[in-house]
Amino acid sequence: MEMTFRWYGSKFDTVTLEQIRQIPGVTGVITTLYDTTPGEVWTREAIHALKEEVEASGLHISGIESVNIHDAIKIGSPDREQYIDNYIETLKHLGEEDIHLVCYNFMPVFDWTRTELARVRPDGSTVLAYKQSAVDALVPEKMFESIAGDANGAILPGWEPERMAKVKELFDAYRDVDDEKLFANLKYFLERIMPVCNEYDIKMAIHPDDPAWSVFGLPRIIINKENILRMMKMVDDPHNGVTFCSGSYGTNLENDLPDMIRSLKGRIHFAHVRNLKFHSQQDFEEAAHLSSDGSFDMYEIMKALYDIGFDGPIRPDHGRMIWGEKAMPGYGLYDRALGATYLNGLWEAIDKSHKRGI
Ligand SMILES: O=C(O)[C@@H](O)[C@@H](O)[C@H](O)[C@H](O)CO
Numbered sequence: 001m002e003m004t005f006r007w008y009g010s011k012f013d014t015v016t017l018e019q020i021r022q023i024p025g026v027t028g029v030i031t032t033l034y035d036t037t038p039g040e041v042w043t044r045e046a047i048h049a050l051k052e053e054v055e056a057s058g059l060h061i062s063g064i065e066s067v068n069i070h071d072a073i074k075i076g077s078p079d080r081e082q083y084i085d086n087y088i089e090t091l092k093h094l095g096e097e098d099i100h101l102v103c104y105n106f107m108p109v110f111d112w113t114r115t116e117l118a119r120v121r122p123d124g125s126t127v128l129a130y131k132q133s134a135v136d137a138l139v140p141e142k143m144f145e146s147i148a149g150d151a152n153g154a155i156l157p158g159w160e161p162e163r164m165a166k167v168k169e170l171f172d173a174y175r176d177v178d179d180e181k182l183f184a185n186l187k188y189f190l191e192r193i194m195p196v197c198n199e200y201d202i203k204m205a206i207h208p209d210d211p212a213w214s215v216f217g218l219p220r221i222i223i224n225k226e227n228i229l230r231m232m233k234m235v236d237d238p239h240n241g242v243t244f245c246s247g248s249y250g251t252n253l254e255n256d257l258p259d260m261i262r263s264l265k266g267r268i269h270f271a272h273v274r275n276l277k278f279h280s281q282q283d284f285e286e287a288a289h290l291s292s293d294g295s296f297d298m299y300e301i302m303k304a305l306y307d308i309g310f311d312g313p314i315r316p317d318h319g320r321m322i323w324g325e326k327a328m329p330g331y332g333l334y335d336r337a338l339g340a341t342y343l344n345g346l347w348e349a350i351d352k353s354h355k356r357g358i
């Protein structure tokens, strides 16, 4: 595995490449062209410039998170053809620039959903949190407004203001899309892009839905072992793979994370590893990465990744806001750096135990 760090680009991120370069063991960044909108073609020039900037700092681009999918593709409307063609163009340009990993998600309307962006924990740190009762008390149009105030002025990934302004219309457009239709539209999309992925060896890594259940009645399919295995089989190509995100699959306590990892051997191309702390089944907050701070056994998660021979990029996921830092919620420097170091420590221990036959 390679330890990496998400970086939104110098125009958007409070964290610099120089800082990332000094986190021990981090060699790559996971980045994006944050000022593109879903559906747009990424130019080769823009990708090249990003790559040069990253490489000038002594790091390299380990993958893209995300090339977002236009709603027409998820809805399956006739104009999806154009947007799929655009996506293929983007993949081609990425391949030409020697980038071989693309993370994306297939969530209707909203990307990840949280009801609080700055819940205060007993140690004074703040974290993102989710409470089902708070979602149930909201109309979807108000979702964005209800959390935007705590965003530290940042644009939230997957919550593009232009799209959020049209939430009502989007909900209408998804009216006839149920789980089966969404599966079919995902299959259609993947079958169309697989030739270019094969040609340029681009590994597609779908990110799970977060939380891993339906929100506001919208269909959500990338939520559990059964569905993700169905998806792997429906387009049975190693380039059709997974971002294993412990914090997203882990929102559903019925998901056995190490078991899911083992069942996806060979198809996990990217891993997000973070911890959650549950207060009740549908009330949880993001914890520090350390097992004892949350509800997951992080050793078992890393061990499962190790055991399946995972060799792709891994990154700490959302971190707490600590030490007075002001950054995009979940994406400050300090706590994610602690997370990277902790995960590297677990990995070293697992690796050495394995080699010594312990
Ligand atoms: O919650 C986050 O910040 C991320 O894990 C997602 O936004 C993720 O990048 C996308 O869902 C992947 O397309």
Ligand SMILES: [Fe+2]
Pocket: 207, 245, 247, 248, 272, 317
């Ligand atoms: Fe994630």
